[in-house]
Amino acid sequence: MASRRAGGLLRGVTSLLLFSVCVGVEFKGFRRFHEVERRSVLEEQWFIQRLDHFNGADTRVWKQRYFINEAFYKPGGPVFLMIGGEGPANPAWMKAGAWLTYAQKLGALCLMLEHRFYGESHPTADLSTDNLRYLSSRQALADLAHFRSVMAERRGLADRKWVAFGGSYPGSLAAWFRLKYPHLVHASVATSAPVHAAVNFPEYLEVVWRSLASENSNCPVLVKKASVTLAERLKDPETYDNITKDFNLCSKLQIQTEMDAAYFLETLAGNFMDVVQYNEDNRGFEGATGTNITIKVLCGVMADTSLGDPYARYAAVARLMMDTFSIKCLNASYEGYRRDMTDASWSGPAAGGGRQWVYQTCTEFGFYQSTDSPNQPFTGFPLVYHVKQCADLYNVSAEQLAEAVAQTNEFYGGYDIRSTRIVLPNGSIDPWHALGVTWDISPDLPAVFIQGTAHCANMYPARSEDLPQLALARDHIFLLLQRWLKQ
Numbered sequence: 001m002a003s004r005r006a007g008g009l010l011r012g013v014t015s016l017l018l019f020s021v022c023v024g025v026e027f028k029g030f031r032r033f034h035e036v037e038r039r040s041v042l043e044e045q046w047f048i049q050r051l052d053h054f055n056g057a058d059t060r061v062w063k064q065r066y067f068i069n070e071a072f073y074k075p076g077g078p079v080f081l082m083i084g085g086e087g088p089a090n091p092a093w094m095k096a097g098a099w100l101t102y103a104q105k106l107g108a109l110c111l112m113l114e115h116r117f118y119g120e121s122h123p124t125a126d127l128s129t130d131n132l133r134y135l136s137s138r139q140a141l142a143d144l145a146h147f148r149s150v151m152a153e154r155r156g157l158a159d160r161k162w163v164a165f166g167g168s169y170p171g172s173l174a175a176w177f178r179l180k181y182p183h184l185v186h187a188s189v190a191t192s193a194p195v196h197a198a199v200n201f202p203e204y205l206e207v208v209w210r211s212l213a214s215e216n217s218n219c220p221v222l223v224k225k226a227s228v229t230l231a232e233r234l235k236d237p238e239t240y241d242n243i244t245k246d247f248n249l250c251s252k253l254q255i256q257t258e259m260d261a262a263y264f265l266e267t268l269a270g271n272f273m274d275v276v277q278y279n280e281d282n283r284g285f286e287g288a289t290g291t292n293i294t295i296k297v298l299c300g301v302m303a304d305t306s307l308g309d310p311y312a313r314y315a316a317v318a319r320l321m322m323d324t325f326s327i328k329c330l331n332a333s334y335e336g337y338r339r340d341m342t343d344a345s346w347s348g349p350a351a352g353g354g355r356q357w358v359y360q361t362c363t364e365f366g367f368y369q370s371t372d373s374p375n376q377p378f379t380g381f382p383l384v385y386h387v388k389q390c391a392d393l394y395n396v397s398a399e400q401l402a403e404a405v406a407q408t409n410e411f412y413g414g415y416d417i418r419s420t421r422i423v424l425p426n427g428s429i430d431p432w433h434a435l436g437v438t439w440d441i442s443p444d445l446p447a448v449f450i451q452g453t454a455h456c457a458n459m460y461p462a463r464s465e466d467l468p469q470l471a472l473a474r475d476h477i478f479l480l481l482q483r484w485l486k487q
């Protein structure tokens with residue numbers, strides 16, 4: 001349920017969002033392939049919400065989308081609230097997922113609230129930078145609080161125990177909802193939650209190295225060789241015709257600025273980042289495609305000497321990803337990306353979540369997956385490249401960004417959450433675990449660290465080939481919920 005940034009080729013437009021919408025239609029690349037899933041599943045409903053929760057004089061309102069599933073509810077049972085994230089809320093989650101298994105066993109009423117500014121929940125007429133000021137985790141938590149209070153009142157659920165669920169960014173929201181509104185939420189399951197904000201997040205790619213190495217220790221070494229070769233070639237315009245062909249670019253490669261080179265290198269690295277982040281997650285039910293492209297598959301291509309040198313194999317990976325996701329050609333221009341990302345229309349190319357999520361990174365979280373560590377498999381997209389985008393896209397300076405990220409940790413506590421009844425599951429393969437809580441803070445704030453699984457793995461429906469430790473983790477979370485609901 002989290003959206004990585006929009007990754008690699010798939011990201012196309014969103015070169016930055018490293019999240020994963022675990023509960024949304026993931027918006028890597030803003031592929032719109034699975035939109036079909038959207039409407040049919042369960043009827044969408046609308047909730048009147050205030051635009052600005054922090055200004056009593058501002059009475060403007062808008063309509064927020066939500067979903068409800070009462071099939072499992074037994075009078076007296078708890079209420080489960082799935083928190084939407086940085087992409088459209090996907091109603092597939094109202095029909096499947098570990099939380100519904102828990103709901104069935106515990107007789108819970110299930111609700112899912114879409115996050116403001118994503119999907120169909122449009123608080124403002126467009127996505128202008130001026131309007132995006134109403135997009136923040138604090139406003140989103142206040143939306144949740146108001147939704148929770150009104151629904152409890154309307155449906156006679158005020159004395160029921162409410163439990164919040166979320167994965168990735170919404171995982172952090174689930175933890176923070178319990179932290180900031182303890183009178184409204186009894187417990188939270190905060191999966192793959194990066195609770196600590198950081199401008200620079202070089203650890204992400206360090207985990208990518210280790211995750212690739214867990215398949216084959218030579219795999220990240222070959223990836224590094226390839227990306228270094230490519231970065232070298234970008235310095236020589238004579239090579240551009242070949243690169244254009246090798247990576248199937250939509251138009252001839254042009255590198256005029258450092259940003260152009262960084263954007264291109266990051267886009268290609270994104271192929272690996274996306275695959276690692278979601279490796280073998282059971283995401284098919286969400287409408288996700290290409291789930292058979294795994295770390296094993298990519299490392300297999302990187303090891304295939306019949307394809308040529310590591311550079312040629314890296315290009316083969318890029319073409320495999322494009323074939324898999326039916327992308328005709330790759331747009332490699334930073335200027336094109338900047339143009340798409342500054343389109344403020346709700347029908348614009350980045351309105352699926354890219355423009356909004358990158359705004360949140362520039363004004364709250366950072367999370368920039370830079371190549372600043374030596375122990376990672378890529379090269380060429382350092383922190384300055386990410387930070388410059390905040391200025392280019394939203395007129396947010398490096399100083400403003402640093403200040404905003406510090407404020408986020410000041411407000412929520414970062415790793416040092418002080419609360420109770422929050423369980424924090426993470427997967428060892430998932431690069432996001434580096435900003436999450438992977439050790440028990442207290443008996444009431446337990447971590448569940450799952451060896452060998454990726455982003456949000458425990459939220460997806462169980463299947464027979466799941467690792468035994470993943471099945472155990474789901475059971476462990478259930479036992480915690482059972483215990484906490486008696487408290």
Ligand SMILES: *[C@@H]1O[C@H](CO)[C@@H](O)[C@H](O)[C@H]1NC(C)=O
Pocket residue numbers: 238239242
């Ligand atoms: C382009 O590729 C061809 C063969 O694939 C090679 O012979 C040639 O030297 C390359 N050109 C440059 C400038 O690297």
Ligand SMILES: *[C@@H]1O[C@H](CO)[C@@H](O)[C@H](O)[C@H]1NC(C)=O
Pocket residue numbers: 292293297
């Ligand atoms: C993945 O699945 C698709 C469709 O089922 C298939 O065409 C493709 O060959 C598979 N790719 C790999 C690498 O297994």
Ligand SMILES: *[C@@H]1O[C@H](CO)[C@@H](O)[C@H](O)[C@H]1NC(C)=O
Pocket residue numbers: 012250327328329330331336
């Ligand atoms: C590439 O960019 C052009 C112009 O911005 C756009 O029309 C086209 O759809 C893009 N192609 C892909 C495959 O993203």
Ligand SMILES: *[C@@H]1O[C@H](CO)[C@@H](O)[C@H](O)[C@H]1NC(C)=O
Pocket residue numbers: 395
């Ligand atoms: C960018 O921000 C600065 C101050 O932070 C402001 O003075 C300037 O007018 C802004 N520029 C635009 C184009 O909004």
Ligand SMILES: CC(=O)N[C@H]1CO[C@H](CO)[C@@H](O)[C@@H]1O
Pocket residue numbers: 438439440446447448449
């Ligand atoms: C690597 C790591 O942080 N492991 C910890 C994860 O959380 C469990 C508790 O669920 C601890 O026992 C591990 O030490």
